[in-house]
Amino acid sequence: MVSCHIHAIPYFADPTTYFSLIRHASGAILLDSGRPTSQRGRYDLMSAWPTKHLQPLDGESFTSFADRLRSALRQLGPAELSPSLPFAGGLIGYFSYDLARRNFRLEHPPADNLKLPHAGIGLYNWSLTSDHIERTSQLVFHPAASQEEQDRIINVFESAIPQRRQSQAFTLSKKFTKDIDYDDYEKALSKIHDYIHAGDCYQVNFTQRFQAECSGDTWTAYETLRNSCATPFGGFVSLDAVSSIMSFSPERFIRCEQGSLETRPIKGTTPRGRTKSEDTSNAQALLNSPKDRAENLMIVDLLRNDLGKNCRYGSVTVPELFRIESYPNVHHLVSTIRGEIVEGKDVVDVLRDAFPGGSITGAPKLRSMQIIDELEASQRGIYCGSLLYIDTRGEMDSSIAIRTLLAKDGLLTCWGGGGIVADSEAGSEYQESLTKVKNLMDCLEQHFFIND
Numbered sequence: 001m002v003s004c005h006i007h008a009i010p011y012f013a014d015p016t017t018y019f020s021l022i023r024h025a026s027g028a029i030l031l032d033s034g035r036p037t038s039q040r041g042r043y044d045l046m047s048a049w050p051t052k053h054l055q056p057l058d059g060e061s062f063t064s065f066a067d068r069l070r071s072a073l074r075q076l077g078p079a080e081l082s083p084s085l086p087f088a089g090g091l092i093g094y095f096s097y098d099l100a101r102r103n104f105r106l107e108h109p110p111a112d113n114l115k116l117p118h119a120g121i122g123l124y125n126w127s128l129t130s131d132h133i134e135r136t137s138q139l140v141f142h143p144a145a146s147q148e149e150q151d152r153i154i155n156v157f158e159s160a161i162p163q164r165r166q167s168q169a170f171t172l173s174k175k176f177t178k179d180i181d182y183d184d185y186e187k188a189l190s191k192i193h194d195y196i197h198a199g200d201c202y203q204v205n206f207t208q209r210f211q212a213e214c215s216g217d218t219w220t221a222y223e224t225l226r227n228s229c230a231t232p233f234g235g236f237v238s239l240d241a242v243s244s245i246m247s248f249s250p251e252r253f254i255r256c257e258q259g260s261l262e263t264r265p266i267k268g269t270t271p272r273g274r275t276k277s278e279d280t281s282n283a284q285a286l287l288n289s290p291k292d293r294a295e296n297l298m299i300v301d302l303l304r305n306d307l308g309k310n311c312r313y314g315s316v317t318v319p320e321l322f323r324i325e326s327y328p329n330v331h332h333l334v335s336t337i338r339g340e341i342v343e344g345k346d347v348v349d350v351l352r353d354a355f356p357g358g359s360i361t362g363a364p365k366l367r368s369m370q371i372i373d374e375l376e377a378s379q380r381g382i383y384c385g386s387l388l389y390i391d392t393r394g395e396m397d398s399s400i401a402i403r404t405l406l407a408k409d410g411l412l413t414c415w416g417g418g419g420i421v422a423d424s425e426a427g428s429e430y431q432e433s434l435t436k437v438k439n440l441m442d443c444l445e446q447h448f449f450i451n452d
Contacts, residue, residue, distance in 0.1 A: 021156055021157060027053065031045040031092070031235045032234040034231050037230035040325075061102050072123045076125060078393075087129060088391045090391035092122055097380040104365075114406065125141065126145050170214070172448045174213040176414075190426075200371070209383075210416070212412045231250045234248045247405075251399060252399060256397075260339075265357065271330055286333055304318070309349075317337070330436065359400060360400055382401050418433055
């Protein structure tokens, strides 16, 4: 097997230094660990100029699309790379939440007024990877990348260091407005409670949407947001010259490392305190909350089942249950589930059978998704989908695309939601859905809103 070619370049903790050089390239994509602000993620991964772009065809099943993803990986071919590096070449892109419509019986979808393709995946034969533990940055070229292409890409990054391209203008012409008012939100929660009491479901993730009019280069907005909202599973996906996905997610969906799987669902959220003592008290209250622990445990059980479909019998474990993780605006309750892929299955099977993540649907998954379709005013698009990579070795990592914005057709859209259970109270759930995205919306309005 032929090894990847590695070309070392100067290390930068902040990936925007390098990504600004390829921001306007075709298929430019950044998977961002949030450094130097966020300290949890190890790698940043970026690339551009994919050799192939894949989207689901009209009427195509998830299984058929998954087969085409496998075929693209086979066409690129195998490659050797040190296990310490995450990506040898392969697939990088996004799955929208609504890709699941090709896998589940969801017969009454709400309006699709964002018109985002259900998935956008590129096949890349090179990447720039920064390892924040080893403090290295290196260009990794799959053997399929020609010498001419390698030289061109090396020149892009070496000829412009340490200069950066000037940020271009971005503006909001109107502030964010919500799709539904509190009365409608309360009615929706009442309906969810009716379904729970009738035994239809145990938990439903209900979401409200916010939109603002925008124009200009969204990379400028992304750079500003990550300075105050950096998270370990962020990312920027360039959809075209003016459209993009900007994600500041704290949540991993599924990682695969040498056949070992890990998923880390978030269920349970509380605001940060205004003082140190209040902050500690809020975190402790979340950790001890019977409601939030029950909500988290329901999703842990769901994800154990989802992973178990493609894992070796007896390998699925829960090494961490109810751990507090803190971010600039909230504390989260997080658990960890792990398993080992069974022989004959691969990470594409794992993704297909576990998507979308149970933490953003509810339980049981199908019935919760049917209720979401009934009660939410529009399809979710990228929200609660995933940013991900899969390389030719079968290595994979993926996020749950929460705290995520879509800039498309002159509109900037974001979403906030939460898991509704039997003892959820409308007022506190409504406030939680605002708290989760308020820092994103406030930051954008403070920096970019122009009031004529």
